[in-house]
Amino acid sequence: MDNSPTALFDSYESDFKQIIHSIRDKLEGDAKDVGQGEQRKAALRRVEMELDEADEMVSQMEIEIQGIPQSLRPSYQSRIKASKADLTRYKKLSKDLHAQLSRAELLARPGLPGTPTSDEPYGATSDRTRLLAGTELLEDGSRRLLESQRIALETEEQGADILRSLRGQREQIQNARDTLQRADTSIDRASGTLKKMIRRMYQQRIVTAAIILVLVLLILVILYFKLVR
Numbered sequence: 001m002d003n004s005p006t007a008l009f010d011s012y013e014s015d016f017k018q019i020i021h022s023i024r025d026k027l028e029g030d031a032k033d034v035g036q037g038e039q040r041k042a043a044l045r046r047v048e049m050e051l052d053e054a055d056e057m058v059s060q061m062e063i064e065i066q067g068i069p070q071s072l073r074p075s076y077q078s079r080i081k082a083s084k085a086d087l088t089r090y091k092k093l094s095k096d097l098h099a100q101l102s103r104a105e106l107l108a109r110p111g112l113p114g115t116p117t118s119d120e121p122y123g124a125t126s127d128r129t130r131l132l133a134g135t136e137l138l139e140d141g142s143r144r145l146l147e148s149q150r151i152a153l154e155t156e157e158q159g160a161d162i163l164r165s166l167r168g169q170r171e172q173i174q175n176a177r178d179t180l181q182r183a184d185t186s187i188d189r190a191s192g193t194l195k196k197m198i199r200r201m202y203q204q205r206i207v208t209a210a211i212i213l214v215l216v217l218l219i220l221v222i223l224y225f226k227l228v229r
Helices: 007-028 037-067 073-108 127-228
Strands: none
Touching (some): 037 127
16 A cells, blocks of 8 residues: 555546546537437536536545645645646536537427417517516526525535545544554663663673672682691
8 A cells, every 4th residue: 555645645636537537528429419418418417426526536635735745745736726727627618518408408399489380480479478488497497506506505515524524534543643653662762671671680690690600719719728728
């Protein structure tokens, strides 16, 4: 496992690039297929989900950059800036395709008041009726937009809560790591002290043995002189 300070950042950036590649393929493929309405809708829905995932990856990158050394941080900040620019560009493209799809559905919707038919080629209803129908459609679109914004805000709040929780967990892990490092230092000191005590014990044994040997030699010398006399 790579324990370098940039490992998690690099991993999140790699995931972001894969998601962006998938988004680009969809926006340039099924999402642009004018002839397949349902297929376009499904592709755009998948794009929206992947955009949320990409946004989450950028948030994780912003968290991880805080743990990168200052000497390396500027280059990684540039990479985050580039990632945000890509994300903004594809969000705008997705929004534009959503608007195109909505206009196409509006124009293709059958039975709209005032739409000319074969029997009434110029339309039977007044301009006021057509205006009211258009206003109703706009109000319906506005309600849907407000509902989408509400859901987006709730999702953003939930994401912020998750990020705060992850940040707290990361701080706990960092504190545990610092505690382990201090414990390792204490163990090393205790080991050194124990080795010194063992060395002193052996030195004391040697000194004691030498004293005993000298005493034995003295006793033997004294006994020898007594026997000679």
